[in-house]
Ligand SMILES: Nc1ncnc2c1ncn2[C@@H]1O[C@H](COP(=O)(O)OP(=O)(O)OP(=O)(O)O)[C@@H](O)[C@H]1O
Protein backbone atom coordinates (compact mmCIF):
# COMPACT_ATOMS: atom_id res chain seq x y z
CA UNK A 1 0.00 0.00 0.00
CA UNK A 2 1.29 3.42 -0.94
CA UNK A 3 -0.31 6.55 0.41
CA UNK A 4 0.43 9.99 -0.94
CA UNK A 5 -0.75 13.16 0.74
CA UNK A 6 -0.82 16.67 -0.72
CA UNK A 7 2.02 16.23 -3.15
CA UNK A 8 3.22 19.45 -4.73
CA UNK A 9 5.90 19.88 -7.38
CA UNK A 10 6.88 22.84 -9.54
CA UNK A 11 9.65 23.19 -12.10
CA UNK A 12 11.02 26.75 -12.13
CA UNK A 13 7.78 28.24 -10.77
CA UNK A 14 5.71 26.20 -13.24
CA UNK A 15 3.46 24.04 -11.06
CA UNK A 16 3.06 20.53 -12.47
CA UNK A 17 1.56 18.76 -9.46
CA UNK A 18 -0.56 21.16 -7.45
CA UNK A 19 -2.12 18.92 -4.85
CA UNK A 20 -2.41 15.17 -5.28
CA UNK A 21 -3.67 12.91 -2.51
CA UNK A 22 -4.57 9.28 -2.95
CA UNK A 23 -4.16 5.70 -1.79
CA UNK A 24 -2.71 2.94 -3.98
CA UNK A 25 -3.95 -0.41 -2.73
CA UNK A 26 -2.04 -3.65 -2.35
CA UNK A 27 -2.99 -6.56 -4.61
CA UNK A 28 -4.71 -4.16 -7.00
CA UNK A 29 -3.64 -2.56 -10.25
CA UNK A 30 -3.72 1.19 -9.63
CA UNK A 31 -3.89 3.20 -12.84
CA UNK A 32 -2.89 6.82 -13.28
CA UNK A 33 -4.42 8.36 -16.36
CA UNK A 34 -4.28 11.82 -17.82
CA UNK A 35 -3.35 13.73 -20.93
CA UNK A 36 0.14 13.78 -22.30
CA UNK A 37 2.07 16.35 -20.28
CA UNK A 38 -0.32 16.22 -17.34
CA UNK A 39 2.43 15.07 -14.98
CA UNK A 40 1.98 11.29 -14.78
CA UNK A 41 5.68 10.56 -15.18
CA UNK A 42 6.56 13.34 -12.74
CA UNK A 43 4.12 11.83 -10.20
CA UNK A 44 5.53 8.33 -10.59
CA UNK A 45 9.12 9.51 -10.29
CA UNK A 46 8.20 11.66 -7.30
CA UNK A 47 6.71 8.66 -5.53
CA UNK A 48 9.94 6.68 -5.88
CA UNK A 49 11.93 9.84 -5.06
CA UNK A 50 13.82 10.11 -8.31
CA UNK A 51 12.30 13.59 -8.27
CA UNK A 52 12.21 15.44 -4.96
CA UNK A 53 8.75 16.93 -4.39
CA UNK A 54 8.32 20.37 -2.86
CA UNK A 55 5.72 19.33 -0.31
CA UNK A 56 3.71 16.31 0.78
CA UNK A 57 4.03 12.88 2.32
CA UNK A 58 4.73 9.61 0.51
CA UNK A 59 4.19 6.54 2.67
CA UNK A 60 5.25 3.03 1.63
CA UNK A 61 3.26 0.88 4.09
CA UNK A 62 3.69 3.66 6.60
CA UNK A 63 7.36 4.41 5.87
CA UNK A 64 7.89 7.97 4.64
CA UNK A 65 10.31 7.79 1.71
CA UNK A 66 11.03 11.51 1.94
CA UNK A 67 12.45 11.17 5.44
CA UNK A 68 14.77 8.26 4.64
CA UNK A 69 18.54 8.52 4.59
CA UNK A 70 20.61 7.18 1.72
CA UNK A 71 20.95 3.64 3.09
CA UNK A 72 17.30 3.17 4.08
CA UNK A 73 16.29 4.49 0.69
CA UNK A 74 18.55 1.95 -0.99
CA UNK A 75 16.97 -0.86 1.03
CA UNK A 76 13.45 0.27 0.23
CA UNK A 77 14.31 0.53 -3.45
CA UNK A 78 15.43 -3.08 -3.50
CA UNK A 79 11.75 -3.87 -2.95
CA UNK A 80 10.75 -1.91 -6.05
CA UNK A 81 10.62 -2.69 -9.73
CA UNK A 82 10.14 0.00 -12.33
CA UNK A 83 9.51 0.07 -16.05
CA UNK A 84 10.56 3.45 -17.42
CA UNK A 85 8.71 5.11 -20.25
CA UNK A 86 11.67 4.60 -22.58
CA UNK A 87 12.65 1.19 -21.24
CA UNK A 88 16.01 2.34 -19.83
CA UNK A 89 17.78 -0.94 -20.58
CA UNK A 90 21.54 -0.95 -20.00
CA UNK A 91 22.90 -0.71 -23.50
CA UNK A 92 26.26 -2.22 -22.67
CA UNK A 93 24.54 -5.48 -21.65
CA UNK A 94 22.62 -8.02 -23.70
CA UNK A 95 18.93 -8.73 -23.19
CA UNK A 96 19.64 -11.71 -20.94
CA UNK A 97 22.29 -9.81 -18.96
CA UNK A 98 19.85 -6.96 -18.41
CA UNK A 99 17.31 -9.30 -16.83
CA UNK A 100 20.04 -11.05 -14.85
CA UNK A 101 21.53 -7.80 -13.56
CA UNK A 102 19.34 -7.43 -10.44
CA UNK A 103 19.99 -11.08 -9.57
CA UNK A 104 23.76 -10.58 -9.95
CA UNK A 105 23.56 -7.53 -7.78
CA UNK A 106 21.29 -8.65 -4.96
CA UNK A 107 21.03 -12.43 -4.78
CA UNK A 108 23.41 -15.30 -4.20
CA UNK A 109 21.76 -17.55 -6.78
CA UNK A 110 24.02 -19.91 -8.73
CA UNK A 111 24.70 -19.25 -12.40
CA UNK A 112 22.38 -22.08 -13.41
CA UNK A 113 19.52 -20.82 -11.27
CA UNK A 114 19.97 -17.33 -12.63
CA UNK A 115 19.88 -18.47 -16.24
CA UNK A 116 16.77 -20.52 -15.59
CA UNK A 117 15.07 -17.56 -13.97
CA UNK A 118 16.10 -15.27 -16.84
CA UNK A 119 14.49 -17.69 -19.28
CA UNK A 120 11.38 -17.81 -17.13
CA UNK A 121 11.07 -14.00 -16.94
CA UNK A 122 11.68 -13.48 -20.65
CA UNK A 123 9.21 -16.23 -21.45
CA UNK A 124 6.54 -14.47 -19.41
CA UNK A 125 6.84 -11.35 -21.57
CA UNK A 126 6.87 -13.51 -24.69
CA UNK A 127 10.46 -12.82 -25.74
CA UNK A 128 12.13 -15.74 -27.44
CA UNK A 129 15.53 -16.12 -29.07
CA UNK A 130 16.70 -12.60 -28.29
CA UNK A 131 18.86 -13.45 -25.27
CA UNK A 132 22.15 -12.54 -26.90
CA UNK A 133 21.05 -9.41 -28.72
CA UNK A 134 21.90 -5.91 -27.56
CA UNK A 135 19.10 -3.47 -26.70
CA UNK A 136 19.94 -1.52 -29.87
CA UNK A 137 19.22 -4.61 -31.94
CA UNK A 138 15.65 -5.20 -30.79
CA UNK A 139 12.44 -3.29 -31.50
CA UNK A 140 10.97 -0.63 -29.22
CA UNK A 141 8.15 -2.88 -28.11
CA UNK A 142 10.58 -5.69 -27.33
CA UNK A 143 12.68 -3.27 -25.27
CA UNK A 144 9.60 -2.41 -23.25
CA UNK A 145 8.93 -6.08 -22.62
CA UNK A 146 12.52 -6.80 -21.60
CA UNK A 147 12.26 -3.87 -19.18
CA UNK A 148 9.16 -5.48 -17.69
CA UNK A 149 11.00 -8.80 -17.38
CA UNK A 150 13.83 -7.02 -15.58
CA UNK A 151 11.43 -5.18 -13.26
CA UNK A 152 9.73 -8.39 -12.13
CA UNK A 153 12.91 -10.46 -11.91
CA UNK A 154 13.22 -10.17 -8.13
CA UNK A 155 9.50 -10.29 -7.29
CA UNK A 156 9.21 -6.68 -6.14
CA UNK A 157 6.75 -5.58 -3.46
CA UNK A 158 6.04 -2.38 -5.36
CA UNK A 159 5.83 -2.30 -9.14
CA UNK A 160 5.82 0.94 -11.15
CA UNK A 161 5.10 0.93 -14.87
CA UNK A 162 5.28 4.08 -16.96
CA UNK A 163 3.16 3.34 -20.01
CA UNK A 164 4.07 -0.35 -20.18
CA UNK A 165 2.13 -0.97 -23.35
CA UNK A 166 2.68 2.15 -25.42
CA UNK A 167 4.21 1.10 -28.70
CA UNK A 168 2.93 -2.46 -28.47
CA UNK A 169 0.45 -4.11 -30.83
CA UNK A 170 -3.03 -4.86 -29.41
CA UNK A 171 -2.30 -8.57 -28.85
CA UNK A 172 0.99 -8.04 -26.99
CA UNK A 173 -0.56 -5.13 -25.17
CA UNK A 174 -3.26 -7.34 -23.72
CA UNK A 175 -0.66 -9.96 -22.86
CA UNK A 176 1.35 -7.39 -20.91
CA UNK A 177 -1.74 -6.05 -19.13
CA UNK A 178 -2.73 -9.53 -18.10
CA UNK A 179 0.79 -10.34 -16.98
CA UNK A 180 0.96 -7.26 -14.76
CA UNK A 181 -2.47 -8.04 -13.32
CA UNK A 182 -1.49 -11.66 -12.72
CA UNK A 183 1.73 -10.76 -10.91
CA UNK A 184 -0.05 -8.16 -8.83
CA UNK A 185 -2.63 -10.64 -7.57
CA UNK A 186 -0.27 -13.62 -7.33
CA UNK A 187 2.36 -11.87 -5.21
CA UNK A 188 -0.05 -9.42 -3.58
CA UNK A 189 2.02 -6.40 -4.58
CA UNK A 190 1.20 -2.72 -4.98
CA UNK A 191 1.23 -1.87 -8.66
CA UNK A 192 1.08 1.62 -10.17
CA UNK A 193 0.62 2.01 -13.89
CA UNK A 194 0.70 5.19 -15.99
CA UNK A 195 -1.28 4.79 -19.14
CA UNK A 196 -3.32 6.45 -21.88
CA UNK A 197 -4.53 3.12 -23.17
CA UNK A 198 -8.31 2.83 -22.85
CA UNK A 199 -8.15 -0.94 -23.25
CA UNK A 200 -5.95 -1.18 -20.16
CA UNK A 201 -8.26 1.14 -18.28
CA UNK A 202 -11.22 -1.11 -19.02
CA UNK A 203 -9.38 -4.40 -18.54
CA UNK A 204 -7.26 -3.89 -15.45
CA UNK A 205 -8.42 -0.63 -13.89
CA UNK A 206 -9.04 -1.72 -10.30
CA UNK A 207 -8.39 1.80 -9.09
CA UNK A 208 -8.13 4.70 -11.46
CA UNK A 209 -6.73 8.13 -10.68
CA UNK A 210 -7.34 10.79 -13.30
CA UNK A 211 -4.86 13.65 -13.11
CA UNK A 212 -6.04 16.92 -14.50
CA UNK A 213 -4.56 20.36 -13.91
CA UNK A 214 -2.10 18.84 -11.47
CA UNK A 215 -4.84 17.66 -9.14
CA UNK A 216 -7.00 14.60 -8.53
CA UNK A 217 -9.48 15.04 -11.37
CA UNK A 218 -11.45 11.91 -10.56
CA UNK A 219 -11.05 8.59 -8.75
CA UNK A 220 -12.92 5.33 -9.21
CA UNK A 221 -12.78 1.92 -10.90
CA UNK A 222 -13.26 0.63 -14.44
CA UNK A 223 -17.05 0.27 -14.16
CA UNK A 224 -17.58 3.67 -12.63
CA UNK A 225 -15.41 5.32 -15.25
CA UNK A 226 -17.95 4.47 -17.99
CA UNK A 227 -20.80 6.20 -16.23
CA UNK A 228 -19.01 9.23 -14.89
CA UNK A 229 -20.55 12.63 -15.38
CA UNK A 230 -17.16 14.33 -14.82
CA UNK A 231 -16.82 16.56 -17.88
CA UNK A 232 -13.03 16.52 -18.20
CA UNK A 233 -12.80 12.77 -17.71
CA UNK A 234 -15.53 12.21 -20.26
CA UNK A 235 -13.66 14.30 -22.77
CA UNK A 236 -10.56 12.28 -22.05
CA UNK A 237 -11.96 8.75 -22.26
CA UNK A 238 -14.43 9.40 -25.03
CA UNK A 239 -11.95 11.23 -27.20
CA UNK A 240 -12.15 8.93 -30.23
CA UNK A 241 -15.11 9.23 -32.67
CA UNK A 242 -16.10 5.62 -32.07
CA UNK A 243 -16.32 5.95 -28.34
CA UNK A 244 -18.11 9.28 -28.71
CA UNK A 245 -20.81 7.54 -30.73
CA UNK A 246 -21.16 4.86 -28.11
CA UNK A 247 -21.52 7.51 -25.43
CA UNK A 248 -24.16 9.39 -27.43
CA UNK A 249 -26.13 6.19 -27.98
CA UNK A 250 -25.90 5.45 -24.30
CA UNK A 251 -27.11 8.92 -23.44
CA UNK A 252 -30.05 8.61 -25.83
CA UNK A 253 -30.98 5.35 -24.13
CA UNK A 254 -30.74 7.08 -20.77
CA UNK A 255 -33.01 9.87 -21.96
CA UNK A 256 -35.63 7.50 -23.34
CA UNK B 257 30.17 31.78 -7.35
CA UNK B 258 29.12 29.01 -9.70
CA UNK B 259 32.63 27.60 -9.56
CA UNK B 260 32.30 27.05 -5.81
CA UNK B 261 28.98 25.29 -6.08
CA UNK B 262 30.41 23.11 -8.86
CA UNK B 263 33.39 22.22 -6.69
CA UNK B 264 31.01 21.47 -3.84
CA UNK B 265 28.87 19.12 -5.86
CA UNK B 266 31.99 17.50 -7.33
CA UNK B 267 33.12 16.57 -3.82
CA UNK B 268 29.64 15.40 -2.85
CA UNK B 269 29.68 13.09 -5.86
CA UNK B 270 33.16 11.83 -4.89
CA UNK B 271 31.84 11.10 -1.41
CA UNK B 272 29.15 8.87 -2.93
CA UNK B 273 31.65 7.28 -5.32
CA UNK B 274 33.90 6.19 -2.48
CA UNK B 275 31.20 4.78 -0.22
CA UNK B 276 31.14 1.03 0.29
CA UNK B 277 30.24 -0.99 -2.84
CA UNK B 278 27.25 -3.35 -2.85
CA UNK B 279 28.83 -6.40 -4.31
CA UNK B 280 32.58 -6.45 -4.71
CA UNK B 281 32.65 -9.27 -7.25
CA UNK B 282 30.62 -7.28 -9.77
CA UNK B 283 32.92 -4.31 -9.25
CA UNK B 284 35.91 -6.46 -10.12
CA UNK B 285 34.24 -7.50 -13.33
CA UNK B 286 33.52 -3.86 -14.16
CA UNK B 287 37.10 -2.92 -13.32
CA UNK B 288 38.54 -5.49 -15.70
CA UNK B 289 36.24 -4.23 -18.48
CA UNK B 290 37.23 -0.61 -17.83
CA UNK B 291 40.95 -1.38 -17.80
CA UNK B 292 40.52 -3.04 -21.15
CA UNK B 293 38.37 -0.27 -22.61
CA UNK B 294 40.21 2.76 -21.24
CA UNK B 295 43.72 1.38 -20.86
CA UNK B 296 44.55 -1.48 -23.19
CA UNK B 297 42.88 0.30 -26.10
CA UNK B 298 45.13 3.32 -25.52
CA UNK B 299 48.41 1.40 -25.64
CA UNK B 300 48.72 1.54 -29.45
CA UNK B 301 48.16 5.25 -29.84
CA UNK B 302 50.44 6.06 -26.91
CA UNK B 303 53.21 3.95 -28.40
CA UNK B 304 52.90 5.49 -31.85
CA UNK B 305 52.77 9.09 -30.62
CA UNK B 306 55.70 8.53 -28.27
CA UNK B 307 57.95 7.00 -30.93
CA UNK B 308 57.34 10.00 -33.17
CA UNK B 309 57.74 12.53 -30.40
CA UNK B 310 60.98 10.91 -29.21
CA UNK B 311 62.28 11.09 -32.77
CA UNK B 312 61.20 14.69 -33.21
CA UNK B 313 62.68 15.85 -29.90
CA UNK B 314 65.96 14.16 -30.80
CA UNK B 315 66.10 15.83 -34.22
CA UNK B 316 65.25 19.23 -32.77
CA UNK B 317 67.97 18.87 -30.17
CA UNK B 318 70.42 17.76 -32.82
CA UNK B 319 69.77 20.59 -35.27
CA UNK B 320 69.33 23.41 -32.79
CA UNK B 321 72.21 22.69 -30.47
CA UNK B 322 74.87 21.22 -32.73
CA UNK B 323 78.06 23.11 -32.12
CA UNK B 324 81.59 21.86 -31.63
CA UNK B 325 81.43 22.95 -28.00
CA UNK B 326 78.36 20.87 -27.27
CA UNK B 327 79.01 17.31 -26.13
CA UNK B 328 76.90 14.88 -28.17
CA UNK B 329 75.71 12.93 -25.16
CA UNK B 330 73.46 15.94 -24.39
CA UNK B 331 71.16 14.80 -27.21
CA UNK B 332 70.24 11.47 -25.58
CA UNK B 333 70.11 13.09 -22.18
CA UNK B 334 67.90 15.92 -23.41
CA UNK B 335 65.46 13.59 -25.09
CA UNK B 336 65.25 11.36 -22.01
CA UNK B 337 64.60 14.19 -19.57
CA UNK B 338 62.09 15.95 -21.82
CA UNK B 339 60.17 12.70 -22.08
CA UNK B 340 60.31 11.92 -18.39
CA UNK B 341 59.62 15.40 -17.06
CA UNK B 342 56.91 16.73 -19.33
CA UNK B 343 56.04 14.83 -22.46
CA UNK B 344 55.23 11.36 -21.17
CA UNK B 345 53.24 12.64 -18.22
CA UNK B 346 51.75 16.05 -18.97
CA UNK B 347 51.39 16.09 -22.74
CA UNK B 348 50.29 12.47 -22.77
CA UNK B 349 47.74 13.19 -20.05
CA UNK B 350 46.35 16.06 -22.12
CA UNK B 351 45.94 13.62 -24.95
CA UNK B 352 44.30 11.06 -22.67
CA UNK B 353 41.91 13.77 -21.44
CA UNK B 354 40.76 14.05 -25.04
CA UNK B 355 40.52 10.34 -25.72
CA UNK B 356 39.46 8.80 -22.42
CA UNK B 357 37.82 11.86 -20.85
CA UNK B 358 35.39 12.50 -23.67
CA UNK B 359 34.57 8.79 -23.73
CA UNK B 360 33.74 8.76 -20.02
CA UNK B 361 31.66 11.96 -20.19
CA UNK B 362 29.60 10.81 -23.15
CA UNK B 363 29.08 7.29 -21.83
CA UNK B 364 27.87 8.41 -18.41
CA UNK B 365 25.99 11.37 -19.88
CA UNK B 366 24.02 9.22 -22.28
CA UNK B 367 23.22 6.80 -19.46
CA UNK B 368 21.85 9.77 -17.56
CA UNK B 369 19.60 11.07 -20.34
CA UNK B 370 18.25 7.63 -21.24
CA UNK B 371 17.30 7.05 -17.58
CA UNK B 372 19.74 4.16 -17.14
CA UNK B 373 21.19 5.89 -14.08
CA UNK B 374 17.69 6.36 -12.63
CA UNK B 375 17.12 2.73 -13.35
CA UNK B 376 20.22 1.70 -11.37
CA UNK B 377 19.23 3.97 -8.49
CA UNK B 378 15.77 2.49 -8.48
CA UNK B 379 17.12 -1.01 -8.11
CA UNK B 380 18.93 0.18 -5.00
CA UNK B 381 22.37 0.35 -6.62
CA UNK B 382 24.67 3.26 -5.74
CA UNK B 383 24.97 4.38 -9.35
CA UNK B 384 27.77 6.87 -8.69
CA UNK B 385 29.99 4.26 -7.15
CA UNK B 386 29.00 1.50 -9.57
CA UNK B 387 29.68 3.55 -12.69
CA UNK B 388 32.51 5.85 -11.65
CA UNK B 389 34.69 3.98 -9.16
CA UNK B 390 35.86 1.28 -11.62
CA UNK B 391 36.75 4.01 -14.12
CA UNK B 392 38.81 5.94 -11.56
CA UNK B 393 40.71 2.85 -10.47
CA UNK B 394 41.25 1.77 -14.09
CA UNK B 395 42.61 5.13 -15.25
CA UNK B 396 44.76 5.73 -12.16
CA UNK B 397 46.15 2.20 -12.45
CA UNK B 398 46.91 2.42 -16.15
CA UNK B 399 48.41 5.95 -16.12
CA UNK B 400 51.88 5.05 -14.75
CA UNK B 401 52.00 2.09 -17.12
CA UNK B 402 51.30 4.36 -20.06
CA UNK B 403 53.96 6.74 -18.75
CA UNK B 404 56.63 4.04 -18.66
CA UNK B 405 55.59 2.75 -22.07
CA UNK B 406 55.73 6.27 -23.46
CA UNK B 407 59.22 7.01 -22.11
CA UNK B 408 60.44 3.71 -23.47
CA UNK B 409 58.93 4.28 -26.92
CA UNK B 410 60.18 7.87 -27.00
CA UNK B 411 63.74 6.74 -26.35
CA UNK B 412 63.40 4.14 -29.12
CA UNK B 413 62.10 6.90 -31.40
CA UNK B 414 65.23 8.95 -30.71
CA UNK B 415 67.38 5.91 -31.25
CA UNK B 416 65.89 5.51 -34.71
CA UNK B 417 65.79 9.17 -35.77
CA UNK B 418 69.07 10.37 -34.22
CA UNK B 419 71.55 8.03 -35.91
CA UNK B 420 69.53 8.24 -39.17
CA UNK B 421 70.11 11.99 -39.26
CA UNK B 422 73.79 11.29 -38.97
CA UNK B 423 74.62 13.80 -36.26
CA UNK B 424 74.72 11.37 -33.40
CA UNK B 425 75.83 7.73 -33.39
CA UNK B 426 74.00 4.92 -31.61
CA UNK B 427 76.80 4.73 -29.05
CA UNK B 428 76.76 8.48 -28.35
CA UNK B 429 72.96 8.53 -28.07
CA UNK B 430 72.88 5.56 -25.72
CA UNK B 431 75.70 7.09 -23.71
CA UNK B 432 73.59 10.21 -23.32
CA UNK B 433 70.57 8.17 -22.19
CA UNK B 434 72.69 6.73 -19.36
CA UNK B 435 74.33 10.02 -18.33
CA UNK B 436 73.31 11.93 -15.22
CA UNK B 437 70.11 10.01 -14.65
CA UNK B 438 68.06 11.43 -11.76
CA UNK B 439 65.70 8.76 -10.35
CA UNK B 440 63.68 11.46 -8.59
CA UNK B 441 62.47 12.75 -11.97
CA UNK B 442 60.71 9.43 -12.50
CA UNK B 443 59.13 9.45 -9.04
CA UNK B 444 58.02 13.03 -9.61
CA UNK B 445 56.41 12.20 -12.92
CA UNK B 446 54.70 9.10 -11.65
CA UNK B 447 53.13 11.16 -8.88
CA UNK B 448 51.97 13.59 -11.53
CA UNK B 449 50.46 10.87 -13.73
CA UNK B 450 48.52 9.50 -10.76
CA UNK B 451 47.05 12.94 -10.04
CA UNK B 452 46.31 13.56 -13.72
CA UNK B 453 44.75 10.11 -14.04
CA UNK B 454 42.40 10.90 -11.19
CA UNK B 455 41.39 14.16 -12.91
CA UNK B 456 40.93 12.45 -16.28
CA UNK B 457 38.48 9.99 -14.75
CA UNK B 458 36.59 12.15 -12.27
CA UNK B 459 36.06 15.48 -14.00
CA UNK B 460 34.40 14.00 -17.11
CA UNK B 461 32.47 11.54 -14.92
CA UNK B 462 31.16 14.44 -12.83
CA UNK B 463 30.10 16.43 -15.90
CA UNK B 464 28.50 13.39 -17.53
CA UNK B 465 26.70 12.33 -14.36
CA UNK B 466 25.05 15.74 -14.05
CA UNK B 467 23.90 16.15 -17.64
CA UNK B 468 20.34 17.38 -18.00
CA UNK B 469 18.50 17.23 -21.28
CA UNK B 470 19.26 15.14 -24.34
CA UNK B 471 21.87 14.15 -26.88
CA UNK B 472 22.88 17.76 -27.48
CA UNK B 473 23.74 18.29 -23.83
CA UNK B 474 25.71 15.04 -23.77
CA UNK B 475 27.86 16.34 -26.61
CA UNK B 476 28.31 19.63 -24.80
CA UNK B 477 29.33 17.89 -21.57
CA UNK B 478 31.85 15.83 -23.50
CA UNK B 479 33.49 18.94 -25.00
CA UNK B 480 33.40 20.77 -21.69
CA UNK B 481 35.02 17.85 -19.94
CA UNK B 482 38.01 17.89 -22.30
CA UNK B 483 38.50 21.63 -21.84
CA UNK B 484 38.12 21.56 -18.05
CA UNK B 485 40.30 18.49 -17.57
CA UNK B 486 43.08 19.95 -19.74
CA UNK B 487 43.12 23.22 -17.82
CA UNK B 488 43.11 21.39 -14.49
CA UNK B 489 45.98 19.15 -15.62
CA UNK B 490 48.13 22.18 -16.46
CA UNK B 491 47.14 23.90 -13.23
CA UNK B 492 48.11 20.88 -11.15
CA UNK B 493 51.32 20.50 -13.18
CA UNK B 494 52.29 23.98 -12.07
CA UNK B 495 51.39 23.33 -8.43
CA UNK B 496 53.10 19.94 -8.25
CA UNK B 497 56.25 21.21 -9.94
CA UNK B 498 56.44 24.04 -7.44
CA UNK B 499 55.76 21.73 -4.48
CA UNK B 500 58.03 18.83 -5.40
CA UNK B 501 61.02 20.74 -6.75
CA UNK B 502 61.25 23.31 -4.00
N1 LIG C 1 12.99 17.84 -15.29
C1 LIG C 1 12.01 18.67 -15.68
N2 LIG C 1 12.25 20.00 -15.74
C2 LIG C 1 11.27 20.86 -16.14
N3 LIG C 1 10.03 20.49 -16.50
C3 LIG C 1 9.75 19.17 -16.46
C4 LIG C 1 10.72 18.19 -16.06
N4 LIG C 1 10.14 16.98 -16.12
C5 LIG C 1 8.88 17.19 -16.55
N5 LIG C 1 8.64 18.50 -16.76
C6 LIG C 1 7.35 19.08 -17.21
O1 LIG C 1 6.31 18.47 -16.49
C7 LIG C 1 5.18 18.30 -17.32
C8 LIG C 1 4.64 16.90 -17.14
O2 LIG C 1 5.56 15.97 -17.72
P1 LIG C 1 5.34 14.41 -17.62
O3 LIG C 1 6.49 13.78 -18.28
O4 LIG C 1 5.04 14.02 -16.24
O5 LIG C 1 4.03 14.19 -18.50
P2 LIG C 1 3.26 12.82 -18.74
O6 LIG C 1 1.90 12.99 -18.12
O7 LIG C 1 4.06 11.68 -18.29
O8 LIG C 1 3.11 12.84 -20.30
P3 LIG C 1 3.21 11.61 -21.34
O9 LIG C 1 1.91 10.93 -21.26
O10 LIG C 1 3.41 12.28 -22.64
O11 LIG C 1 4.35 10.76 -20.93
C9 LIG C 1 5.60 18.62 -18.72
O12 LIG C 1 5.00 19.86 -19.07
C10 LIG C 1 7.08 18.78 -18.66
O13 LIG C 1 7.49 19.83 -19.47
Ligand SMILES: [Mg+2]
Pocket residue numbers: 040041042085162194
Ligand atom coordinates in the same frame (compact mmCIF):
# COMPACT_ATOMS: atom_id res chain seq x y z
MG1 LIG D 1 5.08 10.17 -19.18
